[in-house]
Amino acid sequence: MGVLEKIRKAAPRAVEAPVQLPLDQILRGDCIAAMRALPAKSVDLIFADPPYNLQLGGDLSRPDGSHVDAVTDEWDKFDSLSAYDKFTREWLAEAKRILKDNGAIWVIGSYHNIYKVGAAIQDLGYWILNDIVWRKTNPMPNFKGTRFTNAHETLIWASMGEKSRYTFNYRSMKTLNDELQMRSDWEFPTCGGQERLKRDGVKVHPTQKPEALIYRILLACTKPGDVVLDPFFGTGTTGAVAKRLGRHWIGIERESDYIAAAEERIAAALPLDESSLKTMQSPKAAPRVAFGTIVENGMLVAGAVLVDAKRRYSVTVRADGSVISGDQTGSIHKLGSVLQGAPACNGWTFWHYETPEGLKPIDTLRQTYLLATQI
Amino acid sequence: MGVLEKIRKAAPRAVEAPVQLPLDQILRGDCIAAMRALPAKSVDLIFADPPYNLQLGGDLSRPDGSHVDAVTDEWDKFDSLSAYDKFTREWLAEAKRILKDNGAIWVIGSYHNIYKVGAAIQDLGYWILNDIVWRKTNPMPNFKGTRFTNAHETLIWASMGEKSRYTFNYRSMKTLNDELQMRSDWEFPTCGGQERLKRDGVKVHPTQKPEALIYRILLACTKPGDVVLDPFFGTGTTGAVAKRLGRHWIGIERESDYIAAAEERIAAALPLDESSLKTMQSPKAAPRVAFGTIVENGMLVAGAVLVDAKRRYSVTVRADGSVISGDQTGSIHKLGSVLQGAPACNGWTFWHYETPEGLKPIDTLRQTYLLATQI
DNA sequence: AATCGACATGAATCTCACC
DNA sequence: CGGTGAGATTCATGTCGAT
Numbered sequence: 001m002g003v004l005e006k007i008r009k010a011a012p013r014a015v016e017a018p019v020q021l022p023l024d025q026i027l028r029g030d031c032i033a034a035m036r037a038l039p040a041k042s043v044d045l046i047f048a049d050p051p052y053n054l055q056l057g058g059d060l061s062r063p064d065g066s067h068v069d070a071v072t073d074e075w076d077k078f079d080s081l082s083a084y085d086k087f088t089r090e091w092l093a094e095a096k097r098i099l100k101d102n103g104a105i106w107v108i109g110s111y112h113n114i115y116k117v118g119a120a121i122q123d124l125g126y127w128i129l130n131d132i133v134w135r136k137t138n139p140m141p142n143f144k145g146t147r148f149t150n151a152h153e154t155l156i157w158a159s160m161g162e163k164s165r166y167t168f169n170y171r172s173m174k175t176l177n178d179e180l181q182m183r184s185d186w187e188f189p190t191c192g193g194q195e196r197l198k199r200d201g202v203k204v205h206p207t208q209k210p211e212a213l214i215y216r217i218l219l220a221c222t223k224p225g226d227v228v229l230d231p232f233f234g235t236g237t238t239g240a241v242a243k244r245l246g247r248h249w250i251g252i253e254r255e256s257d258y259i260a261a262a263e264e265r266i267a268a269a270l271p272l273d274e275s276s277l278k279t280m281q282s283p284k285a286a287p288r289v290a291f292g293t294i295v296e297n298g299m300l301v302a303g304a305v306l307v308d309a310k311r312r313y314s315v316t317v318r319a320d321g322s323v324i325s326g327d328q329t330g331s332i333h334k335l336g337s338v339l340q341g342a343p344a345c346n347g348w349t350f351w352h353y354e355t356p357e358g359l360k361p362i363d364t365l366r367q368t369y370l371l372a373t374q375i
Numbered sequence: 376m377g378v379l380e381k382i383r384k385a386a387p388r389a390v391e392a393p394v395q396l397p398l399d400q401i402l403r404g405d406c407i408a409a410m411r412a413l414p415a416k417s418v419d420l421i422f423a424d425p426p427y428n429l430q431l432g433g434d435l436s437r438p439d440g441s442h443v444d445a446v447t448d449e450w451d452k453f454d455s456l457s458a459y460d461k462f463t464r465e466w467l468a469e470a471k472r473i474l475k476d477n478g479a480i481w482v483i484g485s486y487h488n489i490y491k492v493g494a495a496i497q498d499l500g501y502w503i504l505n506d507i508v509w510r511k512t513n514p515m516p517n518f519k520g521t522r523f524t525n526a527h528e529t530l531i532w533a534s535m536g537e538k539s540r541y542t543f544n545y546r547s548m549k550t551l552n553d554e555l556q557m558r559s560d561w562e563f564p565t566c567g568g569q570e571r572l573k574r575d576g577v578k579v580h581p582t583q584k585p586e587a588l589i590y591r592i593l594l595a596c597t598k599p600g601d602v603v604l605d606p607f608f609g610t611g612t613t614g615a616v617a618k619r620l621g622r623h624w625i626g627i628e629r630e631s632d633y634i635a636a637a638e639e640r641i642a643a644a645l646p647l648d649e650s651s652l653k654t655m656q657s658p659k660a661a662p663r664v665a666f667g668t669i670v671e672n673g674m675l676v677a678g679a680v681l682v683d684a685k686r687r688y689s690v691t692v693r694a695d696g697s698v699i700s701g702d703q704t705g706s707i708h709k710l711g712s713v714l715q716g717a718p719a720c721n722g723w724t725f726w727h728y729e730t731p732e733g734l735k736p737i738d739t740l741r742q743t744y745l746l747a748t749q750i
Numbered sequence: 751a752a753t754c755g756a757c758a759t760g761a762a763t764c765t766c767a768c769c
Numbered sequence: 770c771g772g773t774g775a776g777a778t779t780c781a782t783g784t785c786g787a788t
Contacts, residue, residue, distance in 0.1 A: 055763050062759090063778040065717035071761055081497060110761060111506040111531070115493025122456060122490060130523045131486040133508045135560050136760090138781040142556060144764035145545040145778050148505045148595075151558035153761075154529075156486070170520040181517060183526035185510050185560070190760055193783055207761050220523075502763080537763080545778090556779070663776080708775060721777060 021227060026239070026251040026259050031231045034252040035094035043098050043250070044167070044226035046105040047217060047238050049209060050091070051076045052113045053084045062143050071206045075254070084113065089120045091231060096124055096160065098229065104129070104166045106217055108155045108209070118156050126158035129166065133185045134213060138192075157221070166221070172320030173220050175331050176292030182220070188212050197235050197261050204261045205235045212296055214241040219320055222247050236262025240269040245319060272302045272319055289366045291332050291347065292321025299365045306332070306351040309359065313339045315351070323351075332362070396602060401614070401626040401634050406606045409627040410469040418473050418625070419542070419601035421480040422592060422613050424584060425463070427488045459488065464495045466606060471499055471535065473604065479504070479541045481592055483530045483584070493531050501533035504541065508560045509588060513567075532596070541596070548595050557595075563587050572610050572636050579636045580610045589616040597622050611637025615644040664741050666707050666722070667696025674740045681707075681726040684734060688714045690726070698726075707737070 021042055027034045054076055060068040078084040095105055105126065109117050121128065132155040139151040159166040173182035188210050195211060197204040214237050222228060224246045230238035233251030235258050242249035243266055253259050294300050295317060302319040315323035315335050323335050330338070332347025348366060352359040396417055402409045470480055480501065482492050496503065507530040514526040534541040548557035563585050570586060572579040589612050597603060599621040605613035608626030610633050617624035618641055628634050669675055670692060677694040690698035690710050698710050705713070707722025723741060727734035 052761055053763095054761065056761095057763065059718070060762065060764060061718050063721075064757095065712075065715060065720065066758075068762070068764095069759070076761085110763095111493070111503050112761085112763060114506075115490050115497060115503075115531075118486070118490025119494035128486050128490075130525060131489075131529070132523065133510075133527055133560065135508075136781095138760075139558070140760050140762065141779040141781090142762075142764060143779055144762095145549075145556075146543060146764045147762090148507065148532075148548070149556045149558045149780080150505060150762065152508055152560050154506070156490075157523075168521060173523070174520075181520075181524045183514070183524045185508065185527050189782080192760070192781095196760095203760090504763090540766085665775090706775065708777095719776085719778090723776080724778095 021248075022250060023227065023248045024239075024243075024250075026233060026236070026253055026262060028253065028256070028259060030254060031252050032091050032094055035091065035098060035231060038098050038229075038250075040097050041100045041103075042227070043229045044100055044103050045218070045222050045228045046095050046099060046103070047214065047228060047230050048091075048095070048105065048107045049207070049230075049232050049234065050088070050107065050109070050113070050117070051078075051232070052110050053078050053081075054110075054112050060143065068140075068143070069206075073206060081116075085116050085120070088113075088116055089124070092117075092120050092124055092126075095229075095231065096126065099160055101160055102165045102167070104157065104159045104164075104221055106155055106157050106221070108134070108153055110150070110153050114154045114156070121156060121158050125161055127160070127162045127164065128156060128158045129168075130157045130184050131155065132157060135185055135187045137187060137189045139190070155217075167223060167226075169220055169223075169320065172322070173216075175322040176216070176219070176290060176296070176320050178290030178292065178321075179331050179333070180290075186213070186216065197265065199261070205258055208235055209237050211237055211241050214238055215245070215296060218242060218245050218247055233262060234258050236266050239266045243269045244272050246271060289369055290321065291362070294362070294365050294369060295319065295321045299369065300353065300362070304353060306353055306362065307359065308336075308350055309352055309361075311359075315339075396623075397625060398602065398623045399614075399618070399625075401608060401611070401628055401637060403628065403631070403634060405629060406627050407466050407469055410466065410473060410606060413473050413604075413625075415472050416475045416478075417602070418604045419475055419478050420593070420597050420603045421470050421474060421478070422589065422603060422605050423466075423470070423480065423482045424582070424605075424607050424609065425466070425482065425484065425488070425492070426607070427485050427582075456491075460491050460495070463488075463491055464499070467492075467495050467499055467501075470604075470606065471501065474535055476535055477540045477542070479532065479534045479539075479596055481530055481532050481596070483509070483528055485525070485528050489529045489531070496531060496533050500536055502535070502537045502539065504532045504534055504543075505559050506531050510560055510562045512562060512564045514565070530592075532592075542598060542601075544595055544598075548591075551591070551594070561588070561591065572640065574636070580633060583610055584612050586612055586616050589613055590620070593617060593620050593622055608637060609633050611641050614641045618644045618646055621646055621649070664744055665696060666737075669737070669740050669744060670694065670696050672744065674744065675728065675737070679728060681728055681737065682734065683711075683725055684727055684736075686734075690714075 021039070054071055056070050060070065062068060078087065099105065107117050118128070134153045134155060136151050139149055142149050174180065176182065191208045191210040196208060218228060218241055225248065227248045227250065228238060228242045229250045231252045233239065233253035236251060239249045239251050239262060251262065253262065295302065300317050302317055304317040305314055306317065306323065307314045313325070315325040317323055322329055323332055325335055325339060328335060328338055332351055333345055336345030336347045336350040337343060348363040349361050351362050353362055395414070474480065482496070484492050509528045509530060511526050514524055517524050549555065551557065566583045566585040571583060593603060593616055600623065602623045602625065603613060603617045604625045606627045608614065608628040611626060614624045614626050614637060626637065628637065670677065675692055677692055679692045680689055681692065681698065682689045688700070690700040692698055697704050698707055700710055700714060703710060703713055707726055708720055711720030711722045711725040712718065723738040724736050726737050728737055
């Protein structure tokens, strides 16, 4: 074996250890070119929100005559369906090179593009694990009455191959969903209100995603310290959530306006145990509220301590909505029963949190949440 | 209209008529071969529930029915994936030939196959109108806790092309949904109980679809008397629902066990009577009333003044049913849009007239007129 | 100080018959 | 095939100003 061959063979190993990843940074530039500059097998998870190639027609107005602000940005325009197909396969191939063997990818899209994305994912040898439906609580109606209200978007979750050992924090998801398996249909409102980034009263990005959506994905499919890459970074939702959850992130973005907004936003994001109350929301319709939802919405933060009414027991809240006491972990209900040695326990009424007015049962948080979301 | 003109208008219909379709029958045989025997542009709607049989583990059969040994190596996987792709494109191409220019297709699938199906639909020049999520109220849990509970299936609704004029009974859907637009996420239980066909206590078909799902599709996208083709007929859910709704149906099925079950089932299905079908018709079918008719009948007199709800604009009614404001004249719709500077305006709801009880939209006059002249 | 109503807006492939 | 004009068409949520 010649020297060159030896070097070639040795190179991969040498690369593996001291991998030089631009952690917690935004790389400015074209998505595919920037990905090419990243080392192979170096990233744990990719979350991608690529252009949807909407192909909108003329102007659209509401029945009241007001104008609908559509996505008209250049980055969403492609010459043809096959040009979009080519673009999709190129970035997905680069993504596969960059991912670790046990890594995984999430891609979000709508019916305009998700079938092309999914077909490419399968052709490239990824293994689809689930598709997830994001049901919007407040979608834009179909103003002309021509179709069904387009009330959802689709996410595809895929591993590197059939045998790959991907990360799935099953317990976290089950706890987040109040001891029921998390299903493939998730309900969140669209990104608006305080969370929506604006400059001079105008939205910075036309398609900003809700943090709650990314939060659930990173909680389900990464471990603390993992590296999450977002090749279509936009205004940095992925970076902000990754920072909150103690994950490393890398963003790729072309538009400097978006980069500036993202940097400011991520700088202001607080890691979980310090973050202050936030108002996001999720479920509705269902009278049942998972304790995880209370945490997801920031009404209680990870690290908060809960005690029973007589302060005999205490537990600490974790990011996935489970609680911990010594070496015991589980749902609020489970730990209530275990610590008391009782056959069952309603965690909602058993556990309390500190307020300036004294202890209050966490059920008041659930009531507040229901009031805010149900009317 | 003179006699000659009437004949000229009728002529195209005469050409359409003598198409020889095997209505309300099950064609036994291979789906693609049977479709080839059907005439072009003859069917109004296709509902298809193609086999999903990919990556299910254990036994696997190709779309053509041949057996595939357990998938263990990459080549086999690729082979089965591309074979499925080829099969999908073949039957979708035949479907496109058979459909009328203003026809449409529905296909149901899961993440195993729906991306291949959707990509093929787009490549073949169909135009996707919506994708619909069927949320199962009672999905099978993920027993191993390795993924999210797969709690939904996906349906794609596509027309023959971007400009095609497909059928969509908007009002029926809105009524069905309690006067809110029907959304793209539908909730139904899986098919079970009395509805599930069984023989000797064993389910006849592994993936029988709930009738409620097909019912909603046919109600939304067909008119009474339309022809619905189901190329993967199975136990005939499409036929049973079509018969109930007064639509013609054609089924294609290979397995004689399924055919026998389907025939028995459809024979027992009872059609809804005409009057109940009629109530589900769109009020769009109600005859149009010109504003001039209202004036002609003295319900408003020339010289009457109309204003908008906030009294910001006003127009005067003229004898021919036009309205005037300053030097602007035209229809109630045109002046509504011109005065507001809006791209369009529904004059019936925009303009109001004075009554002792206050302002009322002129649409109430139209309703009164319709009530008095109908029946 | 609460409450109410007007107004704004969100990844949207958004009319159709008749000259 | 293009132009024209009549006619049909919206839900949930957040903000802000008026009462």
